[in-house]
Amino acid sequence: xxxxxLKILLLGLLLGAAVPASAGGSLLPVIPEAQxxxxxxxGCVEPVDDMRKNHMEYILHQRDKTVHEGIRTQQHSLVECIxxxxxxxxxxxxxxxxxxxxxxxxxxxxxxxxxxxxxxxxPVSTAQKLSQPGGGESLLLSAxxxxxxxxxxxxx
Amino acid sequence: MSEQEGIDIYxxxxxxxxxxxxxxxxxxxxxxxTELGHAKxxxxxxxxxxxxxxxxxxxxxxxxxxxxxxxxxxxHGLTGFDxxxxxxxxxxxxxxxxxxxxxxxxxxxxxxxxxxxxxxxxCPTGASFKREDGIVLVDKHICIGCRYCMMACPYKARSFxxxxxxxxxxxxxxxxxxxxxxxxxxxxxxxxxxPACVEACTAENHNxxxxxxxxxxxxxxxxxxxxxxxxxxxxxxxxxxxxxxRGI
Numbered sequence: 001x002x003x004x005x006l007k008i009l010l011l012g013l014l015l016g017a018a019v020p021a022s023a024g025g026s027l028l029p030v031i032p033e034a035q036x037x038x039x040x041x042x043g044c045v046e047p048v049d050d051m052r053k054n055h056m057e058y059i060l061h062q063r064d065k066t067v068h069e070g071i072r073t074q075q076h077s078l079v080e081c082i083x084x085x086x087x088x089x090x091x092x093x094x095x096x097x098x099x100x101x102x103x104x105x106x107x108x109x110x111x112x113x114x115x116x117x118x119x120x121x122x123p124v125s126t127a128q129k130l131s132q133p134g135g136g137e138s139l140l141l142s143a144x145x146x147x148x149x150x151x152x153x154x155x156x
Numbered sequence: 157m158s159e160q161e162g163i164d165i166y167x168x169x170x171x172x173x174x175x176x177x178x179x180x181x182x183x184x185x186x187x188x189x190t191e192l193g194h195a196k197x198x199x200x201x202x203x204x205x206x207x208x209x210x211x212x213x214x215x216x217x218x219x220x221x222x223x224x225x226x227x228x229x230x231x232h233g234l235t236g237f238d239x240x241x242x243x244x245x246x247x248x249x250x251x252x253x254x255x256x257x258x259x260x261x262x263x264x265x266x267x268x269x270x271x272x273x274x275x276x277x278x279c280p281t282g283a284s285f286k287r288e289d290g291i292v293l294v295d296k297h298i299c300i301g302c303r304y305c306m307m308a309c310p311y312k313a314r315s316f317x318x319x320x321x322x323x324x325x326x327x328x329x330x331x332x333x334x335x336x337x338x339x340x341x342x343x344x345x346x347x348x349x350x351p352a353c354v355e356a357c358t359a360e361n362h363n364x365x366x367x368x369x370x371x372x373x374x375x376x377x378x379x380x381x382x383x384x385x386x387x388x389x390x391x392x393x394x395x396x397x398x399x400x401x402r403g404i
Contacts, residue, residue, distance in 0.1 A: 067295050069201035070287065070346045079326045094322070118296055118331030120324050 029108035032093075032101050035084045045075045052105075055081075059115075078119055088123040095121035196346065207271075207290040208340055208398060209370035210354070211377050211386060214252075214263040215403035216364035222249060224264050224365065227356030231341065232328040237319055244315040244330075246338040247353055252404065261403065264353065264365070267292060267313040267338035268389065269398030275305035275314065284335075290370075290398050291340045301333040310390050313337045340367075340398075370398070 037043050044051045046058065062076035074080045085101035086092055093099040095116040098107050102121075106113045120126075196202065228234065228247045236243045247266040253259070273292045275284045283298035284305045294305075294314075306314045314337040317330060324330050327343040341351035349355075354365040368377035386400040 063297060065201075067293065067297070068285065068287065070196070070289070070342070071201055072198045072343075072346050074198070082326065116322075117320075118324065118329040118334070120326040120329070121322070124326045 027108075029104045031104050032085070032099065034101075035087070078115060079124065082120065083123045083125075086122050088125040090126070092122050092126060196348070202287055202289040202346075204288045205371060207370045208269070208345060209290070209368065209377055210340070210351075210399045211366040211380055211402065212263055212399065213364045213366075213402040214261050216362050217262050217264065218362055218364075219251070219260070219262045221360065221362065223356040223360050223362075224353035225249060227352040228338070231325070231352035232330070233323070233325040242316065242318050244317065244336065246315070246336070263401060263404060265311060265313070265389075266353070266399065267340075268311050268395070269340060271396035271398070273395065274308040274310065278304040278308040280304065287342075291342055291345070292337075293339055293342065294335050294337065296329065296331060296334040296336070299334040301335065303335060305335055310393055310395075
């Protein structure tokens with residue numbers, strides 16, 4: 001699946017590189033700004049070109065390290081991607097929206113992203129706010145613990 | 157190694173003074189004492205030098221108190237769908253009654269984090285696994301939701317997610333079509349903290365739950381296990397559980 005997805009994404013990127021040249025760039029995705037830069041000289045945890053092409057490899061590698069070995073470094077952690085790339089505002093876009101960092105490009109490249117069927121699509125601080133009593137309107141845990149997070153088919 | 161030794165490795169360590177005198181074992185606690193004084197660095201893998209365990213004193217477990225369950229639900233964002241038969245349940249209170257005397261007691265039941273977990277034995281994909289430090293987990297990336305593990309678990313400790321979820325806790329990913337169970341709050345343990353249920357029980361001053369490293373002779377859990385008799389639930393299955401009970 002991953003290889004298939006990778007091929008599709010690469011195809012998408014190739015097409016993406018070709019299409020804007022003829023269409024004046026209007027079809028390029030609008031990618032939201034990250035919250036911070038890693039350093040003055042580097043934007044993301046790896047060079048941006050590398051991340052665009054290989055982020056799924058980094059995340060995949062890290063996922064096994066974390067789940068099986070308890071290695072919880074931040075550099076290639078999906079949670080940290082979200083912490084930096086998605087706003088912690090209460091109305092931050094969900095992954096179903098094209099305004100969400102991940103989905104902005106995945107929609108453009110026509111690659112399904114299934115990380116967020118399980119993983120939180122918004123930052124840690126948002127989840128904490130949601131779970132704390134009185135910490136804003138709770139989507140996650142209502143006072144009487146009624147189900148509030150059932151959705152229909154999540155848009156991919 | 158005989159079966160009996162396999163069951164009670166940690167207990168044998170305390171009883172076997174002669175074994176302690178041997179150079180190999182004398183060295184091992186020394187190493188652990190220095191290494192475990194600090195939290196594990198984030199970039200280091202967990203090791204088998206540690207075995208996380210929990211001691212539950214059912215005499216201290218207050219009837220009607222549900223704090224451990226609530227803390228677990230809050231910590232992991234477990235919500236109910238008003239379907240008790242299938243709602244996620246990582247820890248639950250069980251009431252025991254002696255039919256002859258009428259004496260009742262309660263205790264929390266959770267994944268027992270077995271040394272020889274049946275859930276791992278039956279998993280067809282390798283999603284159910286035991287970490288080096290004894291914590292039994294489901295790798296949901298690999299889980300296909302067949303639920304063999306739920307059938308195999310003698311403690312009914314696992315749940316299956318039937319509903320599409322969102323707003324999961326970032327440190328506790330959960331999703332439809334996968335099996336889940338108590339993780340001993342692995343995200344907290346890796347951060348040198350105790351599980352949410354233990355924290356809640358201690359905060360309420362019930363102190364019925366003790367969590368710690370059963371391989372570290374100086375840990376509270378090891379010392380209490382050495383001092384008092386304790387039991388495994390279904391010890392006859394010889395799973396060498398990581399969760400031990402007192403007073404049952």
